[in-house]
Amino acid sequence: MYQDPAELSDLDETEQITRAAWHYYNDGLTQNQIADMLGVSRIKVSRLLEKGRQSGLIELRINSSYGGCLIQQKELVEAFGLVDARVVPTAPDLPAAPRIGRAAASLLMQKLDPNDLLAIGWGEATTTTLRYMAPVFPQSNISIVSLTGGVSAYIGTTGLYGPQNNAHLIPTPLRVSSEDLAEMLRVEPYVRNVLDMAATARFGLIGVGAVTSAATLVRYGYCSAAEIELFKRRGAVGDVLGYFYDADGEILDLDLHRHVVAVRPDDLRKIPNVAAAAAGPHKIDAILGMLRGKLANILVTDEDTATELLRRHG
Amino acid sequence: MYQDPAELSDLDETEQITRAAWHYYNDGLTQNQIADMLGVSRIKVSRLLEKGRQSGLIELRINSSYGGCLIQQKELVEAFGLVDARVVPTAPDLPAAPRIGRAAASLLMQKLDPNDLLAIGWGEATTTTLRYMAPVFPQSNISIVSLTGGVSAYIGTTGLYGPQNNAHLIPTPLRVSSEDLAEMLRVEPYVRNVLDMAATARFGLIGVGAVTSAATLVRYGYCSAAEIELFKRRGAVGDVLGYFYDADGEILDLDLHRHVVAVRPDDLRKIPNVAAAAAGPHKIDAILGMLRGKLANILVTDEDTATELLRRHG
DNA sequence: GAGTAGGCCGATCATTTGCTCTATCCAAAT
């Protein structure tokens, strides 16, 4: 039985959220009843639950075939020789990134063991995935390591602060102005070290970029719209970690690639489980190329995208 | 050959539940919006969600340390040399069995791999655990095997029907009237076969019986209240699979044990992961003895019980 | 030391949700 309610309200917030979530979702109690048990106001319970859902502490898991009920998952695995796949139902009016981010987070949390190392790349879906996973890292002692430079900029916003989470980031921009500088940075001991570490991770998480002037790469100022146009003419259909490839997944020979500080595609392929999170009609070509180039072997996407991928491939 | 319509509509419903659950819990849509998307009535969505939660298809997982936030889990693991532990918050007015059943189901679903074999014992908590896991079995192709006779009687009520779920049950009562008959049954090829299979499972799930005249063993008519009284005088504090043990976990030398058709304690200990689900003040002694006798190495219990176990042990 | 910004808390109220009761439909037995 619960002791003095006052004492309980002093407890860690995570603890409170956990208790509230248990009583709410597993016991089916009302927020009022929980409020009484925990010695807080009803509205507080409502907010605790909201926070738990937002932060990813409370996760919904669907226990059906392969963990999501859509047949397409199996089809994707078979068609592209993947290790696993997740397909979320399409909801036309909702932004795709947070939705597949959640699915990717769920998949990774299921697969990662304590003390594992997770290598992360670039992109919106990657960022949201990390946000949902953030509360789990410190507790299961999972470390993350970046696959590219330029990650530090946005990682701060995801709730992964400082070294207590064992985050090893490459402390360079994603792209630098000269080939020489890029090479100097790559052989700089600390950078070298992180790059090597990334290549030895057991799990990776990457986004897939489309070749559009609206791409995240452009929005963040790493590429100009003119360059994108040029790459497109050279046959580029998408990029992974800043490396552009054609429809067959062959990495193009671009100047840009010599200016990038990131794990090379060949090393990325050495990571045994690489999950790519991407969805949307404008990414179809990019995803197809990525899959053909075997840059990832786990795909997290949405229903419409999966349908289209299978149609094009078949 | 044509499809089984029941199976088809089942799949259909699973799909609907999955979609509804995604939109509801992950996308934060209202039931009305989901109803419009799926083309069903709002109330139908409400019922789909309810069904999903009830059946265990929708699981709310709490992602904090070890999957439940209580420090006691770690303390239990350390104090008793366990592999893992789950502690659920106590709710004085709610029956304990379904609550720890849910937690045990969550734990097992996390640990079991596809094609695994799960050996199950006796008891209320075991039953509810199985009910929550039922929808997962066919899809991840997990087989179950019983550790004792007398299981068939109640297994039918949990939704695990027939052989399509790879359920291998010992087709005998738990207890028979003579030593000879018990021995004959044990060496009967099919029974022998199931007993051997159970002993080779990678995971086990058992309940822990208290030595009370209100015990499940008595309620189901396997023991008389008088026998219980006798066992108690002989030093019994609890039972596992129908075998009674004393406070140190030593199996007693009772006539009853020679009349029981069940995997023997020594073989139970050979299963690398045995989860025991039990809670309540009247079970403290039984659980303590069970832990000391190393009959299980994973414990699922509630907060009050954990506190008391640690206090008594420390 | 005063001001101010920001976050936390609680009250009110519209919305959402699920419970209950009734009507309907399908299926099986006669």
Next chain:
DNA sequence: ATTTGGATAGAGCAAATGATCGGCCTACTC
């Protein structure tokens, strides 16, 4: 063909929930 039982869907309603707002406290700034 009819009846009957059980399951399923829908309407109305009470309860539960969460969004919005104003107040309070804290902490930081000047």
